[in-house]
Amino acid sequence: MSTTIKIELRQQDLKKIHEICDSFNNEPLELINILHKTQEHFGYLPAEIQDAVADKLNISTAQVYGVVTFYSFFTMTPKGKHPISICMGTACYVRGAERILDEFKKELGLQVGQTTPDGKFSLSSLRCVGACGLAPVVIVGNKTYGRVAPDDVKAILKEYE
Amino acid sequence: METIKITIDNKQVEVEKGTTILDAARKMGIDIPTLCHMRLDDLNIENKPGGCRICVVEVQGRRNLAPACITQCVDGAVIRTHSPRVMNARRTVMEFILSDHPKDCLICPKSGNCDLQNMAHRLGIREIPGHEIAEISTYRKDTSPSIIRDLDKCIMCRRCEMMCNEVQTVGAIGAFNRGFMAAVGPAYEQDLEHSPCTYCGQCVAVCPTGALTEVDHTREVLRAIVDPSKTVVVQTAPAVRAALGEEFGMKPGTLVTGKMVTALKELGFDYVFDTDFAADLTIMEEGTELLTRLKKFLNGDKDANIPILTSCCPGWVNFFEHNYPELREVPSTAKSPQQMFGAIAKSYFAEKININRKDMVVVSIMPCLAKKYERQRPEFSVDGNPDVDFSLSTRELASFIRQANIDFANLPESEFDRPLGESTGAAVIFGNTGGVIEAAVRTAYEVFTGKKLSRIDFTELRGMEGVRQATIDVDGFPLNIGIAHGLGNARKLLDDVKAGRSKFHAIEVMACPGGCVGGGGQPLHHGDSAILKARAKALYDADRDMPIRLSHENPYIIQLYKEYLGEPNSEKAHHLLHTHYFDRKAKIVVKQ
Ligand code: SF4
Ligand code: SF4
Numbered sequence: 111m112s113t114t115i116k117i118e119l120r121q122q123d124l125k126k127i128h129e130i131c132d133s134f135n136n137e138p139l140e141l142i143n144i145l146h147k148t149q150e151h152f153g154y155l156p157a158e159i160q161d162a163v164a165d166k167l168n169i170s171t172a173q174v175y176g177v178v179t180f181y182s183f184f185t186m187t188p189k190g191k192h193p194i195s196i197c198m199g200t201a202c203y204v205r206g207a208e209r210i211l212d213e214f215k216k217e218l219g220l221q222v223g224q225t226t227p228d229g230k231f232s233l234s235s236l237r238c239v240g241a242c243g244l245a246p247v248v249i250v251g252n253k254t255y256g257r258v259a260p261d262d263v264k265a266i267l268k269e270y271e
Numbered sequence: 272m273e274t275i276k277i278t279i280d281n282k283q284v285e286v287e288k289g290t291t292i293l294d295a296a297r298k299m300g301i302d303i304p305t306l307c308h309m310r311l312d313d314l315n316i317e318n319k320p321g322g323c324r325i326c327v328v329e330v331q332g333r334r335n336l337a338p339a340c341i342t343q344c345v346d347g348a349v350i351r352t353h354s355p356r357v358m359n360a361r362r363t364v365m366e367f368i369l370s371d372h373p374k375d376c377l378i379c380p381k382s383g384n385c386d387l388q389n390m391a392h393r394l395g396i397r398e399i400p401g402h403e404i405a406e407i408s409t410y411r412k413d414t415s416p417s418i419i420r421d422l423d424k425c426i427m428c429r430r431c432e433m434m435c436n437e438v439q440t441v442g443a444i445g446a447f448n449r450g451f452m453a454a455v456g457p458a459y460e461q462d463l464e465h466s467p468c469t470y471c472g473q474c475v476a477v478c479p480t481g482a483l484t485e486v487d488h489t490r491e492v493l494r495a496i497v498d499p500s501k502t503v504v505v506q507t508a509p510a511v512r513a514a515l516g517e518e519f520g521m522k523p524g525t526l527v528t529g530k531m532v533t534a535l536k537e538l539g540f541d542y543v544f545d546t547d548f549a550a551d552l553t554i555m556e557e558g559t560e561l562l563t564r565l566k567k568f569l570n571g572d573k574d575a576n577i578p579i580l581t582s583c584c585p586g587w588v589n590f591f592e593h594n595y596p597e598l599r600e601v602p603s604t605a606k607s608p609q610q611m612f613g614a615i616a617k618s619y620f621a622e623k624i625n626i627n628r629k630d631m632v633v634v635s636i637m638p639c640l641a642k643k644y645e646r647q648r649p650e651f652s653v654d655g656n657p658d659v660d661f662s663l664s665t666r667e668l669a670s671f672i673r674q675a676n677i678d679f680a681n682l683p684e685s686e687f688d689r690p691l692g693e694s695t696g697a698a699v700i701f702g703n704t705g706g707v708i709e710a711a712v713r714t715a716y717e718v719f720t721g722k723k724l725s726r727i728d729f730t731e732l733r734g735m736e737g738v739r740q741a742t743i744d745v746d747g748f749p750l751n752i753g754i755a756h757g758l759g760n761a762r763k764l765l766d767d768v769k770a771g772r773s774k775f776h777a778i779e780v781m782a783c784p785g786g787c788v789g790g791g792g793q794p795l796h797h798g799d800s801a802i803l804k805a806r807a808k809a810l811y812d813a814d815r816d817m818p819i820r821l822s823h824e825n826p827y828i829i830q831l832y833k834e835y836l837g838e839p840n841s842e843k844a845h846h847l848l849h850t851h852y853f854d855r856k857a858k859i860v861v862k863q
């Protein structure tokens with residue numbers, strides 16, 4: 111009964127969150143932009159960080175969580191060491207991006223938005239990345255792969271073993 | 272007022288500009304079906320996300336059908352609410368909503384009172400195309416001490432979200448995810464117990480389906496009654512008698528006190544007592560505390576803790592423990608009437624009839640879901656034996672009466688048992704917003720001034736406005752009183768107290784809009800606020816007709832103090848009838 115919920119954060123992380131919120135005047139209407147900036151800095155939005163944002167903006171955590179789960183570009187899991195993104199833009203899509211994505215899902219045992227337990231790979235999908243000539247496109251870390259076929263997936267993963 | 276002319280179903284009407292098609296139709300007596308939309312008129316509560324689309328109508332000249340609840344009428348519009356095209360679309364919408372809905376109506380707690388089920392019936396749905404292949408989400412059930420959440424039954428009307436966020440400003444729940452997986456719940460899909468939920472039950476009161484329901488204890492109570500080694504004592508809260516009749520087809524506002532007592536006796540309770548007795552007791556304790564603090568305050572004592580806040584609503588207690596823990600010395604320390612009753616029943620009364628408290632089972636009938644949570648707080652039990660064993664809602668009592676095949680409407684009336692069944696008019700108005708403070712003023716006045724009141728009705732304290740204030744002349748001393756119902760309104764008054772700019776001496780807070788008559792455990796109002804007003808009136812009428820209308824004149828209260836407690840706020844009274852509060856605010860701390 112007398113126990114309160116404690117949310118623990120490192121001093122520098124808390125400071126960063128406050129900085130970001132302050133830069134938007136702690137305006138709840140700016141929540142999406144604030145979360146954007148926060149994710150840019152931390153790479154993902156775990157519960158403690160959402161709690162701290164809610165606390166700073168004086169809004170409910172349920173509201174923050176609602177926004178985080180509504181927009182697919184927010185994620186609550188840390189990105190892997192080698193984040194894999196598959197373009198799902200129109201050009202890539204018509205050239206079979208979905209089958210590529212399925213292949214990655216199968217090989218890694220992941221769904222979009224998830225990370226392998228060893229933290230090595232994470233899987234996400236993107237809107238057009240502006241390389242339609244190379245469709246379908248896969249990006250791993252900073253490296254771009256064009257004209258990817260489902261059979262190439264194993265080889266791509268092997269590069270990062 | 273600018274008006275426009277429109278035609279609905281071949282009938283012309285003139286309506287105010289800005290009126291929605293739904294409202295215009297309702298004024299003409301045309302019932303357009305709705306699911307997500309809900310409005311409680313006098314309470315300024317409206318939910319219109321325009322999400323379910325069951326309310327679509329045909330507007331001549333418009334290509335698409337229009338949702339009536341969010342579409343404003345335009346001058347000259349010709350509208351058809353039940354054309355073949357509309358009926359066809361409405362069925363499709365309904366089939367879509369039902370495609371991922373569980374079909375366990377047989378054992379659903381909402382069955383018979385479910386807006387979705389009624390709509391399926393009204394629209395004559397006999398099969399649900401695509402049901403076999405549609406994805407059904409598999410959220411697990413979340414059972415808290417008061418509320419059960421079954422999110423597979425959520426149709427995303429978002430009424431509960433509106434209640435919890437806009438009306439109550441609690442923010443325990445919100446919408447998350449999208450598409451088929453969309454639902455409403457606490458952050459990170461945690462259990463309600465890990466959220467700032469107050470258990471006010473207002474989300475349950477507006478949920479159109481079985482997604483939010485109360486924890487049902489009728490089975491356990493039946494077992495206790497059957498057990499020959501137990502003496503089972505029941506207490507009934509004031510607001511129950513003004514609403515229970517609705518469950519049996521009686522008009523809202525019908526007072527069914529006598530029939531309710533008969534029904535409880537037929538159900539086999541050994542003693543049928545009244546929470547109103549404990550409400551009178553609350554006034555003795557809280558009123559005395561008010562006077563003590565007020566005297567200190569008038570003597571210039573900085574620590575007098577004025578204003579005093581009422582503490583009889585456990586939803587409200589949860590709210591300030593979560594949101595204003597720094598103010599937790601300000602509310603009265605008096606327990607709620609439910610808990611006062613339990614403490615007295617299992618001490619004074621158990622001694623009187625010479626049984627051990629462990630052989631007594633205390634059941635409360637409450638308009639409230641927060642009482643289910645309150646009764647299991649560890650500080651309200653002695654050696655693991657709770658002062659109140661079970662708390663049933665008004666709805667559960669109605670179900671219990673139906674199970675027993677009792678013809679409620681035709682029952683004769685009977686009287687509560689003595690001594691814990693005797694009460695006054697001051698107690699029965701506890702169920703209304705403003706009632707507790709009115710009862711306290713009546714007693715405080717007479718005790719403070721030593722004079723008789725020239726009038727008993729303080730109508731300036733009554734009404735439905737969310738925040739009210741009045742100054743009562745207590746023999747030359749202007750007593751400033753604030754009243755709030757609905758937690759969002761309470762927040763306004765609390766922010767003033769916190770900032771040190773409150774001008775009130777005493778503030779009454781009730782978590783539920785309207786007070787307990789609008790409690791989360793009451794028969795469902797389905798969005799009709801006239802029902803709440805009728806219940807409130809019934810309680811004021813009951814007060815008017817009582818022979819005794821002042822708590823301190825209740826002969827059995829006088830006897831209780833004489834035989835057992837001594838004085839109000841005595842050491843024994845403190846031990847049995849007062850409590851303390853906790854800091855339950857979530858804290859952000861720096862990791863070491
Ligand atoms: S019971 Fe009240 S506080 Fe809790 S989720 Fe429902 S509306 Fe919010
Ligand atoms: S107002 Fe009444 S019904 Fe509502 S939470 Fe408070 S005590 Fe319960």
Ligand code: FES
Nearest residue numbers: 197199202238241
């Ligand atoms: S659609 Fe994939 S790069 Fe443009």
Ligand code: FES
Nearest residue numbers: 307321323324340
């Ligand atoms: S009732 Fe109009 S959209 Fe739901």
